[in-house]
Amino acid sequence: MRNVVVTGIPRADLARIDTLAAYGVATVHEALGRTGYLGPGLRPAWPGARTGGNAVTVLCWPGDNLMIHVAVEQCREGDLLVVTTTSPSTDGMFGELLATALRRRGVRGAVIDAGVRDVAELREMGFPAWSAAVSAQGTVKATPGAVNVPITIGGQLVRPGDTILADDDGVLVCPRADLERGIAASAARTEKEAAARAAFLAGELGLDRYGLRERLPGLGVTYEEYDGG
Amino acid sequence: MRNVVVTGIPRADLARIDTLAAYGVATVHEALGRTGYLGPGLRPAWPGARTGGNAVTVLCWPGDNLMIHVAVEQCREGDLLVVTTTSPSTDGMFGELLATALRRRGVRGAVIDAGVRDVAELREMGFPAWSAAVSAQGTVKATPGAVNVPITIGGQLVRPGDTILADDDGVLVCPRADLERGIAASAARTEKEAAARAAFLAGELGLDRYGLRERLPGLGVTYEEYDGG
Amino acid sequence: MRNVVVTGIPRADLARIDTLAAYGVATVHEALGRTGYLGPGLRPAWPGARTGGNAVTVLCWPGDNLMIHVAVEQCREGDLLVVTTTSPSTDGMFGELLATALRRRGVRGAVIDAGVRDVAELREMGFPAWSAAVSAQGTVKATPGAVNVPITIGGQLVRPGDTILADDDGVLVCPRADLERGIAASAARTEKEAAARAAFLAGELGLDRYGLRERLPGLGVTYEEYDGG
Amino acid sequence: MRNVVVTGIPRADLARIDTLAAYGVATVHEALGRTGYLGPGLRPAWPGARTGGNAVTVLCWPGDNLMIHVAVEQCREGDLLVVTTTSPSTDGMFGELLATALRRRGVRGAVIDAGVRDVAELREMGFPAWSAAVSAQGTVKATPGAVNVPITIGGQLVRPGDTILADDDGVLVCPRADLERGIAASAARTEKEAAARAAFLAGELGLDRYGLRERLPGLGVTYEEYDGG
Amino acid sequence: MRNVVVTGIPRADLARIDTLAAYGVATVHEALGRTGYLGPGLRPAWPGARTGGNAVTVLCWPGDNLMIHVAVEQCREGDLLVVTTTSPSTDGMFGELLATALRRRGVRGAVIDAGVRDVAELREMGFPAWSAAVSAQGTVKATPGAVNVPITIGGQLVRPGDTILADDDGVLVCPRADLERGIAASAARTEKEAAARAAFLAGELGLDRYGLRERLPGLGVTYEEYDGG
Amino acid sequence: MRNVVVTGIPRADLARIDTLAAYGVATVHEALGRTGYLGPGLRPAWPGARTGGNAVTVLCWPGDNLMIHVAVEQCREGDLLVVTTTSPSTDGMFGELLATALRRRGVRGAVIDAGVRDVAELREMGFPAWSAAVSAQGTVKATPGAVNVPITIGGQLVRPGDTILADDDGVLVCPRADLERGIAASAARTEKEAAARAAFLAGELGLDRYGLRERLPGLGVTYEEYDGG
Secondary structure, rough: OOOEEEEEEOOHHHHHHHHHHHOOOHHHHHHHOOEEOOOOEEEOOOOOOOOOEEEEEEEEEEOEEEHHHHHHOOOOOOOOEEEEOOOOOOEEEOOOHHHHHHOOOOOOOEEEEEEEOOOHHHHHHHHOOOEEEEEEOOOEEEOOOOOOOOEOOOOEEEEOOOOOEEOEEEEEOOOHHHHHHHHHHHHHHHHHHHHHHHHHHHHHHHHHHHOOOHHHHHHHHHHEEEEOO | OOOOEEOOOOOEEEEHHHHOOOOHHHHHHOOOOOOOOOOOOOOOOOOOOOOEEEEEEEEEEEOHHHHHHHOOOOOOEEEEEEEEEOOOOOOEEEEEHHHHHHHOOOEEEEEEHHHEEHHHHHHOOOOEEEEEEEOOOOOOOOOOOEOOOOOEEOOOEEEOOEEEEOOOOEEEEEEEEHHHHHHHHHHHHHHHHHHHHHHHHHHHHHHHHOHHHHHHHOOOOEEOOOOOO | OOOOOEOOOOOOHHEEEEEEEEOOOOOOOOOOHOOOEEEOOOEOOOOOOOOOEEEEEEEEOOOOOOOHHHHOOOEEEEEEEEEEEOOOOOEEEEEEEHHHHHHHOOOOOEEEEEEEHHHHHHHHHOOOOEEEEEEOOEEOOOOOOEEEEEEOOOOEEEEEOEEEEEOOOOEEEOOOHHHHHHHHHHOOOHHHHHHHHHHOOOOOOOOHHOOHHHHOOOOEEEEEEEEOO | OOOEEEEEOOOOOHHHHHHHHHHOOHHHHHHOOOOOOOOOOOOOOOOOOOOEEEEEEEEEOEEEEEHHHHHHOOOOOEEEEEEEOOOOOOOEEEEEHHHHHHOOOOOOEEEEEEEOOOOOHHHHHOOOOOEEEOOOOOEEOOOOOOOOOOOEEEOOOEEEOOOOEEEEEEEEEOHHHHHHHHHHHHHHHHHHHHHHHHHHHOOOOHHHHHOOOOHHHHOOOOEEEOOOO | OOOOOOOOOOOOOOHHHHHHHHHHHHHHHHHHHOEOOOOOOOEEEOOOOEEEEEEEEEEOOOOEEEEHHHOOOOOOOOOOEEEEEOOOOOEEEEEEEHHHHHHHOOOOOEEEEEOOOOHHHHHHHHOOOOOOOOEEOOOEOOOOEHHHEEEOOEEEEEEEOOOOEEEEEEEEEOOOOHHHHHHHHHHHHHHHHHHHHHHHHHHHHHHHHHHOOHOOOOHHHHEEEEEOO | OOOOEEOOOOOOHHHHHHHHHHHOOHHHHHHOOOOOEEOOOOOOOOOOEEEEEEEEEEEOOOOEEEHHHHHHHOOOOOOOEEEEEEEOHHHHHHHHHHHHHHHOOOOEEEEEEEEEEEHHHHHHOOOOOEEEEOOOOOOOOOOEEEEEOEEEEEEEEEEOOOOEEEOOOOOOEEOOOHHHHHHHHHHHHHHHHHHHHHHHHHOOOOOOOOOHHHHHHHHHEEEEEEOOO
């Protein structure tokens, strides 16, 4: 691991990120071709938040949040802090004080692939955080890591400046280069979903709407009357 | 696995199911002789719901929700959709659009032994869902499975038309043949619990009420004064 | 395992415990030197509670809550029941009836390193519980264990009469002998945190405040301009 | 749970079971249509064994092996003991003494969906066992369960007298009624595998042999030259 | 956590430890009253070893093996190194070089409640190690911990100088004060097991030998003829 | 996910890979600066193998091994097949037939971040495989994925043509561009380890050799005589 802090990362336009974020994680995930989801392991510290921002990435040693402190300085308006560790950890490396420092800089939330603490205070502040665990276990500031290097969470690559979306369904990364494509595809997807919703409310079945019924025989699916089995 | 859709499954009377469901999962579980609980792995997508219904069962391939679409057509008023996969999966195979289609048919909720998504929308709709995970990760519609065949979740066998109960404590299956016995036993259990509650409020101990105190010596339990250990 | 019930355990002053508890689990954990946290595995059955009390400890056989019933008699005003099992278990060994019996005796909450049930009822009662699982699966009363012996949860030793704190961040044990030190250190820590909060709101960085910036070169951390990597 | 011991269960012919077992778990699983596998959680206590037999099923309370002792009496030549617990458990409920008792009765092995112990002794005896854990943690004999009732492991239903196969790939259940179909289908599958093996050794590709290549374009799979990405 | 290295710990006589170790982990665990087992999470790095020794305990920060290096100096002939971390970790904090240093001092093996590496080399050296994981992931030497303080693994308290046994069934701690009682009880248990083994080989059933048969009716266990269910 | 098969990927010289592989996973991991380890979740199907090769990467849908068949054609002498799935899966997507096809093409082994089967046959063939699970559960060939795109396993990015090393300690990726640096650093590391080994055998302590002793006071580590605690 190179112990480097990368400065001057590119960022996307916040208005465009807000446009994308409004579609929600699940819709954008579909619109992008079912890619970029950081996995079911990241859960919101409190329910109901939905946000988006530019990723400032952090790679920490387990049990050590030194590099989060280094990263704060690299954050600006509209960023989302995205942190992982070199080995899996549940330690509470992020809490209310860091949230205060981040909010002062206009940061919109934190994604911690480890533990967060001060959950009651974060909820009260309205500062959204997604994490792999809630843990009061504190961390040290002894071992170096990196800021704004590519990291991976849930099998997805997150580069600094990528667009991050997060809501009650979890966290999604959209590569910066795919932002406009993501917005267009999400708009199309939303329109398609609205039409499906209306059709379902009118009683149509997905079986017919998605052309599945005629594929069933080819897949060997048969229908049988219940005989008590 | 036989790729079959079984039609015309038997169902229990909804009024009787409602009677059973009102007792709650934990009480009915005890009343049935501590059996039928689908395990602590299934959690509500949002807290506070309690429901019951007739099981429409679905067996899907991991990462594939084709058979849920097939199953919608088999659902009717008062059903609960109960889905598992042939191998463990956390993928988000159920969300708001399917919930809309199910609600249109009078379905009361979904039990997904995999992932659900659109959690915020499900909460807003008031459509209850229990699942093993929350995940935005989408699924394909490529591989066949089965509808209304016996499936197992949490080591319990669920047959189509069995009675399903679900609340904040999780999900329970009551075999259709046991429904009346379940109601009677739950009523008796509830009466017994009410008496215990009153006794506990009056200061009686379970130790005495359940006849445990006299069994302790036989089990080798002794009392000792604290000596600083 | 000795099958013993220890009576007459020492307890700390409740007013002092309340003073400590008001600082919250995360702060006291730091104040004590990052020790005593029972781990991220224990989660509140419902959010928002914060409490503290004297530990009455219980060691049960998996799937068996006999000794909880034995322990109720040992509880008094201001206690917290702390239960573990000889092997990991998720079974619902604690619910509304036991909570009723405990509340009658002035017990403030329960910490169950296994499963709880009747979550909706506990929330309604306002009886706080922390547990490793929510499960309706019931238990028997057949196998002996121990009450008020030292137990361990999450790698931490809990002795009868130790001070237990619990909130949305989890559960902490403070040895009885450390209570006054914990209060003093927590007060100091809180003051320090308040100063840090004010500084962060004023724009200071942890990097500077904690003297981290000057240590970075010695740790090999370098700064680089983003070059598209 | 009904606390019952079912006697006089049906069994399949051992010679036919041996015929099936010789094909191995993975092949028979495919031959049966990808069903009956008890999951990756069951691992051999020592490598290299392959066996098959008639299932004697046992349902135990966690931490309690009373019903295994009851089941021994129900075992006879060519049986395999198949044990699960009402809740997940890793406790060592089976070891060398029980293996000795079973061997005396001609039992061929044990499948324990919990823990086994005396691993070195089992290996030395050549008594094969598959389990979810290795644990020295002992169990009590206090709580009843059932013998020779249907149980489920890894989502598969195992009925008394079903055919069980086990080798280094894990454990498979073949319903007794499917034994002859399983043998025939396994023979066909083995022949097909032998032909595929020969073809692969001769350089043919599965892509061609299984007709996959022509399906790729329809699935949207394209080929691109590497460009450094 | 106090960052302390405790010197001059007490140790038990090695000949007596060898006597105890010869009984094996499972037998001693039973003899001691089913206590002291460090859990199924600790597995041997290579199969077949059985050893015992005096515990030198180490408490490390996750991802950091500084205190193991400190502990080496505290080790002497007949010791077993027993290491845990303040938070769960799988990092490879122990390997062939440390094993070489320990062997030089007469240490008999290592128990690492985290990861080990150089598994092939440890096997070749014949140096036994039990661990929670195998991992090549290296550690730093930056954060302090403690040596020869009480630690807990798998819910069991291990004090410096306690007797540690380990074999293919896992690891056991026997408090130093219980060593002679453990030897006596293990001898008795072994005799009892030998008698049971002989009886089982002669066809007796545990059901009769342990007096279980007559308890079954009181537990509600009934016998039924198979009726196809 | 783009459904693409990338052809003509770059590869490193096999002699140089063999040179690197001879150092072993743990040593190279350290030499590269503690990076590239694919995590403790990947274990060898049978012990004792050590190999290295050029990565051919595969991204599959869970429960589907279509793209492995596509990838075989892209493999050549000295490659290692490296497979992951879009969601976690334990299904047995690789076995003896695919190993036969790969061996025919000179492939040296397989790394499957999911399940393998035919473990006994793979051991007999001497074809090494590392996997997250052993499972007989078969897969379908219905859903597209990608071959020779960057994938991530255990938080590490693996690009097609990267150097893969694997032995009993797990699997390591060395970016192609770092191969020569890795060889040089591993040689240096091995020399350093040999010197340390010799020193340890001569009785020197790591505490002195690594200059740790003088850092202990600054870290607050103190020494105390045992006082019975």
